[in-house]
Amino acid sequence: MIFSRLLEKPVVDTDMNEPITDLATLSPGFGDETHSSQFIFRTVLNALSYPGRLNTLHHDARPPLGLNPVASGVLLALLDSETSLWLSDSLRNTLASTWLQFHTDCTITDDIKTADFVWIKRFAECPALDQLQTGSDAYPDRSAICIIEVESLTKKSDQGSFVLQGPGIKETQELDISAWSREECEMWLEFWNSNRALFPCGVDVFFSDGEALVGLPRTSLLSFLPREV
Amino acid sequence: MLRNSDTDPIDPSKSRADWMKWLSRAPTSMLLEALKGHVPEEPSWLRQPETGLMMVKGRIGGNGEPFNLGEMTVTRCAIKIKDSQQQERVGVAYVLGRSKRRAFLASLGDALLQDTTHQRYWLEKLIDPIQQHLSTLSDQKNKKAQETKVDFFTVAREAGG
Numbered sequence: 032m033i034f035s036r037l038l039e040k041p042v043v044d045t046d047m048n049e050p051i052t053d054l055a056t057l058s059p060g061f062g063d064e065t066h067s068s069q070f071i072f073r074t075v076l077n078a079l080s081y082p083g084r085l086n087t088l089h090h091d092a093r094p095p096l097g098l099n100p101v102a103s104g105v106l107l108a109l110l111d112s113e114t115s116l117w118l119s120d121s122l123r124n125t126l127a128s129t130w131l132q133f134h135t136d137c138t139i140t141d142d143i144k145t146a147d148f149v150w151i152k153r154f155a156e157c158p159a160l161d162q163l164q165t166g167s168d169a170y171p172d173r174s175a176i177c178i179i180e181v182e183s184l185t186k187k188s189d190q191g192s193f194v195l196q197g198p199g200i201k202e203t204q205e206l207d208i209s210a211w212s213r214e215e216c217e218m219w220l221e222f223w224n225s226n227r228a229l230f231p232c233g234v235d236v237f238f239s240d241g242e243a244l245v246g247l248p249r250t251s252l253l254s255f256l257p258r259e260v
Numbered sequence: 261m262l263r264n265s266d267t268d269p270i271d272p273s274k275s276r277a278d279w280m281k282w283l284s285r286a287p288t289s290m291l292l293e294a295l296k297g298h299v300p301e302e303p304s305w306l307r308q309p310e311t312g313l314m315m316v317k318g319r320i321g322g323n324g325e326p327f328n329l330g331e332m333t334v335t336r337c338a339i340k341i342k343d344s345q346q347q348e349r350v351g352v353a354y355v356l357g358r359s360k361r362r363a364f365l366a367s368l369g370d371a372l373l374q375d376t377t378h379q380r381y382w383l384e385k386l387i388d389p390i391q392q393h394l395s396t397l398s399d400q401k402n403k404k405a406q407e408t409k410v411d412f413f414t415v416a417r418e419a420g421g
Contacts, residue, residue, distance in 0.1 A: 054306065054338065054350035054352070055340070055347075055348040055349065055350050057302075059306050059340075064308070086385075133307075134307070
């Protein structure tokens with residue numbers, strides 16, 4: 032049944048004299064699909080098991096130019112024909128959707144409430160987390176995974192850092208999101224606290240700067256520590 | 261949409277869908293023979309050959325409700341090559357069975373045929389022999405079936421013969 036969906040999609044090429052720009056613009060997925068996706072799965076698992084820690088992630092897929100390689104790789108490994116993806120505005124007109132659909136057969140949805148995965152390019156485009164699929168008390172696992180791109184996770188932020196506590200963290204874990212303004216940090220804190228209030232429901236979040244992946248599972252307590260001047 | 265592609269008019273220059281049809285049915289040995297010297301050692305894949313299942317749907321009498329007939333093993337791949345104008349072409353193949361090599365050769369044929377400057381050459385070298393071979397096979401099969409045809413002379417026929 033894996034290919035059945037492909038057949039339902041409209042046929043692009045009808046005239047043999049026209050160049051098939053559609054497929055020729057796409058880049059390949061994983062070179063070694065089994066091991067690359069297993070490696071990424073392991074990294075994703077580590078990221079959620081040790082919230083706030085930086086996990087470097089390199090893989091052999093070639094996402095379209097301009098896309099965050101970590102976010103693309105994670106989605107390429109996790110998506111399949113039964114999952115749906117919601118893209119934030121600035122990702123919608125990129126090759127992201129065509130590329131992921133070609134390689135994973137996933138569905139691109141406009142309805143954020145039903146999406147299994149949510150990919151956000153800029154924090155300004157991030158909706159309040161309770162607008163995403165948060166699962167139900169009987170099935171808290173039927174919730175969305177949200178990937179948010181950030182400028183840098185390695186540089187110290189001028190504003191201050193988030194402090195994480197909870198399962199998977201011995202005492203505390205610091206997390207800097209350097210390009211976020213003070214207002215954005217406070218807004219995120221608000222988003223996160225209302226997400227925490229839904230426990231055991233709620234969404235799990237990943238941050239990525241294109242080099243590293245950081246997991247923020249719904250179990251983590253978040254507070255903000257302003258940088259002392 | 262159901263149609264019996266075996267009875268479609270045979271005209272390989274018609275469209276890409278037609279040559280893809282012939283390529284996907286060609287025996288590996290014929291593809292290999294025709295493509296000799298053009299098979300890249302390390303092909304650049306858009307999608308590596310992979311084997312999966314495809315649901316075959318049927319419909320009785322051409323107007324009944326469609327039903328799932330069963331699943332078939334299909335191998336598919338997509339290959340990227342540069343044509344004589346240095347333009348990127350993507351060849352795609354879906355072939356029945358598990359042979360990745362066959363899918364690879366069929367997709368390579370599809371990619372080469374998209375090169376407009378050499379299209380005629382490849383149609384003649386690749387598609388024509390395949391078409392000939394497959395129609396000979398089906399002729400032979402028909403002939404054999406004809407030989408075993410039983411005429412019931414005791415039953416009155418409406419249009420003699």
